[in-house]
Amino acid sequence: MHNQETNEKSAAEDIAAAAEKPAAHGHPPMTEVERIRHSAAHVLATAILRLWPEAQFAAGPPVENGFYYDVELPHRISPEDFEKIEAEMKKEIKANHPFARIEVSRAEALALAHAGELAALGPRPAASKFKLDIIENISPNETISLYRNGDFTDLCAGPHVMRTGNIGAFRLTNVASAYYKGDEKNPQLQRIYGTAFKNKTQLDEYFTMLEEAKKRDHRKLGKELQLFTFDDDVGPGLPLWLPRGAAIIEELEKLAKETEFAAGYQRVRTPHIARENLYLKSGHLPYYADSMFPPMELAEDRLPSLSRPAGFQPAEAGADRQDAHPPSQAGSLTSHRYYLKAMNCPHHHKLYAAVPHSYRDLPLRLAEYGTNYRYEQSGELFGLMRVRSLQMNDAHIYCTEEQFESEFNAVNQMYLKYFKLFGIERYVMRFSTHDPAKLGEKFVDNSELWLKTEGMVRGVLQRSGINYVEVPNEAAFYGPKIDVQVWSAIGREFTIATNQVDFAVPARFGLVYKDRDNTEKTPLCIHRAPLGTHERFIGFLIEHYAGNFPLWLAPEQVRILPLGDDAPLLEYARSIYQELRAHEVRAELDASSDHIKAKIAAAEQMKVHTMLVIGNRDMEAGAVSVRVHGQGNLGAKPRAEVIAGILEAIATRKS
RNA sequence: GCCGAAGUAGCUCAGCUGGUAGAGCAGCUGAUUCGUAAUCAGCAGGUCACGGGUUCGAGUCCCGUCUUCGGCUCCA
Known part of the structure; x- marks a missing residue:
């Protein structure tokens, strides 16, 4: 098998790409939230132009969780700039300008682009170069349209919301870089990302969701649960x-x-x-x-002298790695x-x-x-x-x-x-x-x-x-x-x-x-x-x-938590521990003198699947008290029954 | 590989415009023997990623390198 990851484009993108094809004549339908985000991208460009009139814009579409606009600008936009950009955006939203659609001929569009008036607040000394390029790539039988909100005019197929005021709630999220048209031979642009929703509640929900997602991040959990690590001395990407x-x-x-x-x-x-x-x-x-x-x-002194391949060239230390090891010419020779x-x-x-x-x-x-x-x-x-x-x-x-x-x-x-x-x-x-x-x-x-x-x-x-x-x-x-x-x-x-x-x-x-x-x-x-x-x-x-593995996969399947550490109790706990280990259950015994609450907290934090709390009461009854991560205390049960249940769940890979 | 940001104790983080490095948790030691998410006290823990530079003095400023993060590109 060749590929670990052959292609990472999302299915959503495929579907979107497929949907764009019939759009040669019409436009892909946009959902309401997509129109809000697309419009927010225009408002973002409007705001950036108020602050940096020389900005050159490329593309500004809605994306899965928000929108972005690619901009070429000598000033490096950083998150510290977001506050003032957002302030300008709010002004534009408050002004509640309508989004006006204007259809133009190719010649008119080109004239505007040459005059620097596309993705701009008015005529500018420099042409709107990316827009010019985009116009040149629009097929001749397609209508060219502009959208205008207030002073801002952009080349755009639309659609948009009716007015800037319809953008309910937005926030700029991050700034990254992207090659123009995704081609690494093209100039790198600054890509400003933001997100927008119908209202503030939905916006807040989105950020709450992001926080939750962060908690599940495998890099974070991998560290917390001690699953894997990376080390600079071992090397990057080598877990x-x-x-x-x-x-x-x-x-x-x-x-x-x-x-x-x-x-x-x-x-x-x-x-x-x-x-x-x-x-x-x-x-x-x-x-x-x-x-x-x-x-x-x-090393050369270890090579059999007669069998060197024709194309053999010792690699030069420090040479560019692509040139450092050109393949030998003939596969038939022994390399x-x-x-x-x-x-x-x-x-x-x-x-x-x-x-x-x-x-x-x-x-x-x-x-x-x-x-x-x-x-x-x-x-x-x-x-x-x-x-x-x-x-x-x-x-x-x-x-x-x-x-x-x-x-x-x-x-x-x-x-x-x-x-x-x-x-x-x-x-x-x-x-x-x-x-x-x-x-x-x-x-x-x-x-x-x-x-x-x-x-x-x-x-x-x-x-x-x-x-x-x-x-x-x-x-x-x-x-x-x-x-x-x-x-x-x-x-x-x-x-x-x-x-x-x-x-x-x-x-x-x-x-x-x-x-x-x-x-x-x-x-x-x-x-x-x-x-x-x-x-x-x-x-x-x-x-x-979210790190809460089913029993059969759980790194630590069972932890035994004796209540206290007096000898007879520990002995009972140890016998359960040994029985589980004899069945190859990944069990551990917490024989520390910590309070039971602390032992439980420690086990819960490590997301131990099953905790067996054992006190004198259990010992006398030949029982164990079962606590399952995510389910809490399930009460005392006979020892044999509990162990049989654990073995069964593991053997059947119960979820 | 490219653009940008970050790197302080095992972990999470504090350390203002340069003036001797701090907390909580984890660890260790002791006390505590407690029935379902953190008992108390003490101790120990750092070449502030690494290497240069500026300065009387650098965690803090500058340059380079490494790594990570956000993207882009790539992915037989």
């Missing part, structure tokens, strides 16, 4: 799993191994590094080299460079190739929780969600074309089974297909196979009634793929897993099976990783559960 986090990993692997064993997968193991030849053969080098850690190279593996598929292909295969062996399902290393750009690292070392719930299924549909469907059903187990209700599968115009460039040049495999995938999706959206031009170079997007309880979105069809790379590796008719055929390969990577999946689970 260290503390015992509590590792416990979750162990449970997920156990789940995956059970599930995959039952589904006929076989487990394999491969090294973390491979010789350069492997990636030359797979086609990952040189195109993928930037996303791989620089190669390790044997002395080794790469940390960024994906497991080439290794797995080699495992397939190691043994001759008959059609009777297929489907062959090779599974491994493989560890990969990817040199993600520094600005892209993000907690556990985007890291440089990752362990993937990977497997490659080699099958015949006839087997493809049932195999692919089985993979999808596995996803659904996991979703159910974790209570993931909101998900969408993004089905990425090729663009015929880019065959042989971005996509393997085999139109027939593309159409065939895409048709097969589409068929499986449709027949199984899975919620999916189709996205052209985003397939992997070797085949169509499905990215699985999920939303955590707080609405944060993740691309959690991918599922890809590969009809090209097995051939590059010369993978074959002997078919019924005694001819050699190349198998199809399905890459799949329903649980994605440990890093991202656990990051997701932390936010999904």
Whole structure:
């Protein structure tokens, strides 16, 4: 499986993009709150111009939780400027100017842009350069419209609210930078973000929601619950799993191994590094080299003198990393460079190739929780969600074309089974297909196979009634793929897993099976990783559960809290502790002399799933008092019953 | 990688315009033996991210580096 995160565009964006297409003639319908936000963006521009008349504006649309306007301005806007910008905005809102729509000819629009009058309060010495560019990109048969509120005129398709006074409540939130038209070759603009709602109540609710979301942030909870850590000496993007986090990993692997064993997968193991030849053969080098850690190279005095590859050049220390390790020219020569593996598929292909295969062996399902290393750009690292070392719930299924549909469907059903187990209700599968115009460039040049495999995938999706959206031009170079997007309880979105069809790379590796008719055929390969990577999946689970893991996943499943620390009571507590440990329950015993309230508070803070409070009363009755995180005191119950209940809940992975 | 911001004890944070580094929690020690979210006291804990510079004097000002955060870009 290649991708930890293949594409992070939201399904909402896809839907929005799809909705924009018919808008060539009309305009996409905007909800009321979107019109409010779009209008607030104009008011923001109005305010900025009052303060900095030379500001040049690019685009200012409503977005999911608010709006932004991109502006080019020598003055660097900082949050300290927000107060005065907001004050100007309030003046404009108070003035309650109508939003007037004016339709103009292309020539008129261009004239206004040249006079600096677009996204402006009036004529200016400099042309409205971004607006000029936008006009030039409007198709000739489309109407060009302007919107005016007070002195401010902007090139805009609309729609807006009736008057500036209809903007109920707003606030500027942050300032960031963005490339014009999202292209890093274009100038960077300052992007001012804000949000707006119908009224102040809704605005306040939004900020309350943000506060709640912050509490669930996996980075915050990961620290508080001692799940994982990062260390500068170890390196950026390289998470260290503390015992509590590792416990979750162990449970997920156990789940995956059970599930995959039952589904006929076989487990394999491969090294973390491979010789350069492997990636030359797979086609990952040189195109993928930037996303791989620089190669390790044997010192010259340790190289066998006769077998150096033709293209061999010792890397220069400190040289630009792209040039520091150009791939050797010929894959047939033995390289002395080794790469940390960024994906497991080439290794797995080699495992397939190691043994001759008959059609009777297929489907062959090779599974491994493989560890990969990817040199993600520094600005892209993000907690556990985007890291440089990752362990993937990977497997490659080699099958015949006839087997493809049932195999692919089985993979999808596995996803659904996991979703159910974790209570993931909101998900969408993004089905990425090729663009015929880019065959042989971005996509393997085999139109027939593309159409065939895409048709097969589409068929499986449709027949199984899975919620999916189709996205052209985003397939992997070797085949169509499905990215699985999920939303955590707080609405944060993740691309959690991918599922890809590969009809090209097995051939590059010369993978074959002997078919019924005694001819050699190349198998199809399905890459799949329903649980994605440990890093991202656990990051997701932390936010999904807000750290309140179900018993089977809880880092600390049970904590025993004796009331006091006198010897007989501790002895009783210890016997319960030992019984649980004997059943591999992650139990702890708080034998401190703290007050019971303090012990409970400590256990609750660590979100320990089940707390067993034990006093003399319980000891005499052979009982324990059960307290469950989030549920409070459940009262005293017989010891054996409680332990049996705990074991049952763990064994069945009760949610 | 790009733009901007931030980095003070294990954690959360205070430290005004430069004048010897502080609190709470956690930790350790002792007391407390308490029936469901924090008992009391004492102790210990810091190269103020790192490296340079300005200054009589730098957590504070300047430069560089690293890391993190907010975005953008990227994501086989």
